[in-house]
Amino acid sequence: MKILLVAGPFISLREPYNGGTEAFIVEHANELVRLGHTVDVIAKDADEKNLFQVIEFKESPLSMKDNSYRPCTELLGQQHYQSLQYGIFNVSGYDVIHYNSFIPEIYAVAALIKTPSVLTLHLPPEEKFVLMYQFFIKHAPVTPIGISERMSEKWKAALGQDVEVILNGISLEKWKLNERNTDGYLLWSGRITKDKNVEAAINLANHLKKPLKIVGAIFDEAYFNEQVQPQLNDQIEYISHVTQQQLSNLVAGASAYLATAIWEEPFGLSTIEMLASGLPVVGFNTAIPPELRNEEVSIAVDSDNWQDLVAPLAIVKNCESEACRNFAASFDLTKTAVAYVKIYERIAKKVEL
Numbered sequence: 150m151k152i153l154l155v156a157g158p159f160i161s162l163r164e165p166y167n168g169g170t171e172a173f174i175v176e177h178a179n180e181l182v183r184l185g186h187t188v189d190v191i192a193k194d195a196d197e198k199n200l201f202q203v204i205e206f207k208e209s210p211l212s213m214k215d216n217s218y219r220p221c222t223e224l225l226g227q228q229h230y231q232s233l234q235y236g237i238f239n240v241s242g243y244d245v246i247h248y249n250s251f252i253p254e255i256y257a258v259a260a261l262i263k264t265p266s267v268l269t270l271h272l273p274p275e276e277k278f279v280l281m282y283q284f285f286i287k288h289a290p291v292t293p294i295g296i297s298e299r300m301s302e303k304w305k306a307a308l309g310q311d312v313e314v315i316l317n318g319i320s321l322e323k324w325k326l327n328e329r330n331t332d333g334y335l336l337w338s339g340r341i342t343k344d345k346n347v348e349a350a351i352n353l354a355n356h357l358k359k360p361l362k363i364v365g366a367i368f369d370e371a372y373f374n375e376q377v378q379p380q381l382n383d384q385i386e387y388i389s390h391v392t393q394q395q396l397s398n399l400v401a402g403a404s405a406y407l408a409t410a411i412w413e414e415p416f417g418l419s420t421i422e423m424l425a426s427g428l429p430v431v432g433f434n435t436a437i438p439p440e441l442r443n444e445e446v447s448i449a450v451d452s453d454n455w456q457d458l459v460a461p462l463a464i465v466k467n468c469e470s471e472a473c474r475n476f477a478a479s480f481d482l483t484k485t486a487v488a489y490v491k492i493y494e495r496i497a498k499k500v501e502l
Contacts, residue, residue, distance in 0.1 A: 150186045150490070150493055150497065151186070151187045151244050152181060152188050152189075152245050152247060153189050153204075154177070154249060155191045155247065155248045155250050156190060156250060157191065157193075157232070157251075158191060158192070158206035159193050159227075159231055161194055161195075162174060162190070162192045162194065162195035162196070164392040165390045165391055165395075166393075169271070169317075169416065170251075170271045172393075173418065174190065174192075174249050176318075176320055176482055177485065177486060179200045180320075180485075180486040181201075181486055181490070182201055184490065188202070189201065189202045189204050189243075190203055190204065191204045191238075192204075192205075193205065206231040206232075208227045208231060209230045212226075213226025229254060232254035232258070233254055233258065236258040240262055241264075243264055244265075245267065245493040245497055246264050246266045247266070247267045247268075247489070248266060248269070248285075248291075249269050249271060253277075253281050256282070260287075261288070262289060264290075265496035266291045267291070267293075267489065267492060267493065267496070268292070268293045268294065269294045270295050270296065270304050270312065273300065273412070273413055274303050274304050274308075279307045279308070282308065283307075286308060286310075290496070292492060292496055293310070294312065294313055294492070295313070295314045296316065296317050296415050297314065297439075298314055298438070298439065298440065299413065299439065300413075300415045300416075300438075301314045313492070315489060316440060316480060316485065317418055318481050318483070318484055318486070319418065319477070319482055320482045321425055321474070321478060321482075323393060323397075326425075326426065326427045326471070327400050327401040327428070327470060328401075328427070328470055329404065329429075330401070331404050331467060333402045334359065334361060335350065335357075335361045335362070335403065335405055335407055336362050336399060336400065336403040336423070337364065337365075337406070337409065338396060338406075339410065339419065340365055341367040341368055341372065341377065342372060343372050344410060344412040345410050346409045347363055347376075347377060347409065349407075349411075349433075350363070350455070351363075351385055353462075354384070355380075355385070356455075356456070356459070358384075359384075360385075360386070361384065362403070363387045364388045364389070364390070364391055364396060365389075365390060396422070400426040400428050405431060405465055406420070406428050406430045407431060408430055408431070408432025408433065408437050409432055409458075410433070410435055410436040411435055411436075412435060413435050414437070416441075417436060417437055417441055420436075420437055420447060421480045422477075424446060424447060424473040425477035425478070426473075427470030427471070428473060429465035430447045430448070431447075431448050431450075431458050431462050431465060432448075432449055432450075432458070433449060433452060433453050433458075434449045434451050436449070437449040441480075443476050445464075445472060446472050446473045447473075448465060
């Protein structure tokens with residue numbers, strides 16, 4: 150099949166990724182190529198090692214800043230300009246289009262396209278996304294996909310239709326299995342925002358008198374400056390944003406990974422990546438969906454209180470690295486890609502009939 154994946158014309162797919170959605174797009178596109186398909190991806194750029202082709206929409210040489218009619222910055226104006234180019238892009242050669250974008254203008258244009266499409270719902274059903282996707286689904290031939298059962302149920306209610314589930318997967322060979330340092334530091338990674346709740350990890354580490362390494366891009370400067378920066382010291386270390394390989398190297402010295410987000414993670418790709426590396430995970434139910442939980446290596450508590458993570462940390466202290474990886478192995482990248490291909494083939498066949 151010839152497949153078009155849509156990230157967004159100003160979305161970078163270079164490492165370090167902004168989040169799990171970008172990681173999914175890259176890994177999924179590469180796996181589809183390995184399975185014998187031709188894959189193009191609409192994005193700003195991607196690392197040269199990838200197997201797929203990047204389709205770029207250029208910025209305008211003219212200024213797109215608007216100070217009067219619809220005030221916007223130059224950056225936002227250029228983003229609007231790039232997104233609307235999708236409307237004149239020729240999609241007739243593709244069997245299926247797979248959308249993974251959060252850009253309203255993309256869906257305003259995509260609603261006019263009659264190529265059978267898949268829409269992966271990477272985020273919870275917040276009001277602006279609900280309206281955006283309702284509009285898209287009303288006007289175009291779209292099959293929505295949830296990435297966990299709990300997200301599927303929420304989107305089913307929001308969209309008023311069934312939402313199939315395909316769990317995300319990872320490439321195990323990208324994550325080296327490490328022998329755990331049971332007395333090593335605690336590890337936390339993610340976007341630095343209030344919803345990701347790194348302060349819970351800091352409080353827990355201070356209570357246990359254990360070192361903590363914090364990894365991730367600062368998305369909320371005020372939150373970082375007020376809640377994180379003042380607590381950094383020799384024991385609590387901020388390492389900034391890193392590539393997957395760099396994160397994998399950090400796992401080698403860690404004893405456990407903390408998943409402390411207080412918003413409902415749609416999937417929680419980092420949980421599987423850490424388990425694949427041999428590192429057990431403890432966290433809140435909001436951060437670890439039911440599919441990713443395991444009573445021995447991936448324990449979630451029905452709480453958002455960091456004190457409730459002390460007991461599960463004790464439980465996973467002596468678990469085997471191999472047990473972590475064996476559980477993660479069930480979330481296989483190839484299995485995910487094959488499940489999507491079955492849907493691609495199904496919806497493409499409907500058009501042929």
